[in-house]
Amino acid sequence: MVGNPNCGKTSLFNALTGSNQKVGNYPGVTVERCSAPIQLGHTVAELVDVPGLYSLAANSEDERVAAEVIQGKTEHPDLLLCVLDALHLERNLFFFSQLADQGLPMVVAVTMGDLLERRGSRLDTARLAQLLGVEVVEVIGHKRHGLAELREALARNLEQPRAASCEFGFPIELETKVAALSERLARIGLDVSRAEVRHALLNPESPLVASLKDLPEILAYVASAREDVAHLPEIGPSFDLEKRYAWAGMVTKAVISHGTALPSRTDRIDAVLTHRVLGLAAFVGVMYVVFQSIYTFAGPLMELIEGAFAWLGERVQPLVASHPVLESLVVDGLIAGVGGVVVFLPQILILFFFISVLEGSGYLARAAFLMDRLLGWAGLNGRAFIPLLSSFACAIPGVMAARVMPDPKARLATILIAPLMSCSARLPVYVLLIGAFIEPQFGAFWAGFTLFAMHFLGLLVAIPVVFVLNRKVLRGTRLPFVLELPPYQLPKWRDVWLAMYFRGKLFLKTAGTIIVAMSLVIWALSYFPRSEADLARYEASFDTAAHSKATDEELDAARAQHVQSELLRHSYLGRFGRAIEPVFAPIGFDWRISTGILAAFPAREVVVPSLGILFGLGGEADEESGDLRQAIQQATWPDGSKLVTPYTAVGLMVFFALCCQCMATLAAVKRETNSWKWPAFMFAYMTTLAYLGAWIVHMIGLALG
């Protein structure tokens, strides 16, 4: 299934195949391969949704993959289903003309006929079929109109294949040379399409010419033929393109009869939504509704999921309580790990609901149109807006939303900076530290300002990062930014539902497995080694005298906390934290904070309960708890100086703002870029930035005392 971008291909694909689609990747590249079985009469065929193309001349990776599929280099299609958009027939026919040259059997499906009729124009399908030389079926995917006819046509053409027969008005002198050369090539066993031969005669750099370098006889023939052709009067550099568009224009005129065109509904809506003032106001309003809904609806759902997993943990605990290792593995490792994945699902589903509604209604393209100038200034483009804004809630849906960007380099740049946007998981850290160090000393205004500054920091740092990325890492030619504003329409609920379903499934399957595995590793590192002897020793080392005024109950609780923090201190993770204390010392962190940071690498929100254990308060502490604030305020270095000053607190917040402490994001980036290279790069650059940022703050702190 091939066609221009936005020609209604996805809608038709969904209508033809339903929900049993398989989404994978083409080997070695980031291009998605979407396929599904389709029932055609008595046989079942595999329908592959090839990425949308404007032309077979490949400009990007997506296009190269798609062109290779169509040209039979990677897959061998028995039949092409070419989707033509009736509203943009002329440009769609330009692409059709290139397909026709491939000599592959084809069936044409025309979409958007209903919208054309609403504009008062009519398409003559029978005449179009005549002019193209293949079967043409008009379909309206979401109304399931024409689907049966299309299936029949596909079944018929699989049995009796028909290739397109149309002439594009190339001069007869050229076509004779093309035919002669094709025959010579056929004689030595090379099956080359007429388009490739024609391309070779018009362009000395054609790949066909390069592949013939071992055949001097043929090359000499090509050279002399090219010389003859070059003398033809109409041949210029864009000759091939112009001829095809001339043909497409002629066919379009012949098959579409225009009625009286009224100003369309779309134009009237756009007069408001892309208006200089009203358009921007409406845009802010729409974004506000989207993100407010995510916060409003995702919050309770996430609490529900957390509650469900906590309940599950409590239920399972007695079953495994006889084996402490198993108990901790199942409850703290497995159930907490799986819960930590599933908890992101509401945000992802709600965001993708809005993205597919906005996309389906046509507003997403307007948002990109409005925002392009602003983001272009930072070296991105308008389509990066939604992914980046989503990342303020959570980088994972943001990274996944970047797939609305067709230019692979712009998309990669967007993915790589998405985690710099301050996500909601950083909030507990900010709240804890601002509550302990900024608010009591500087007051509510500076507390609010610090919170705002932390959210702004990521955005600010992202600009130079994109600048450097574009010049150093993602060099090479960019595609021009091209955007179409499709007519407004009601979103197709089926497509909305399918988008949510597939994105949710994909997230759970790919990101989920990695996150659970990493949570188990961190659990094991913080649990082992542990023996009865150790437990007894830590209990014995508890200083009862320090708690002389406490009741028995308080004493037990304090003892348990002491044991827990000693256990963590002596675990592999704690040992590692102490071992790398020198690394974090230059930025003012001791082993406790270092261990907290290490434990937070799989998921940054873990840092607050970890600090709770490390500062001897147990794992139940949260960012609002006064005990933890106090414990951190009063903690000292061995020499008695304060461990955390306001500068250290800001340094720690800067560290968390810039650091990539989220296994789930890295897994999502791996999934979206289909390689470990980019998540590794992202992890490295963000960790470096975080360290540098915290170091700068610490230096300023030392300088100012």
Add this chain to the structure above:
Amino acid sequence: MDSIPLNSTKTFWDLRAGMNARVLKACSDCPHGLRMQELGLTQGVEFKVTKVAPLGDPIEILVRGVRLCVRRKEMLDFEIEILE
């Protein structure tokens, strides 16, 4: 369309909302020029500026029945003339 060239060669920087224009020359060796020609902006084709984004760029043009948003600065591979 009865079109009289106003004056000589212009670029996409000179376009305002509502203007009609024609492509005089398209660069085929430039990556952007080639892609835009594939999208229908071939030599001699006429187009209309239908929208200008609130921040001045990108602009939307109507060419061969297709509305296309492009950035002015990425269209400098094209020489155009503005029609009345």
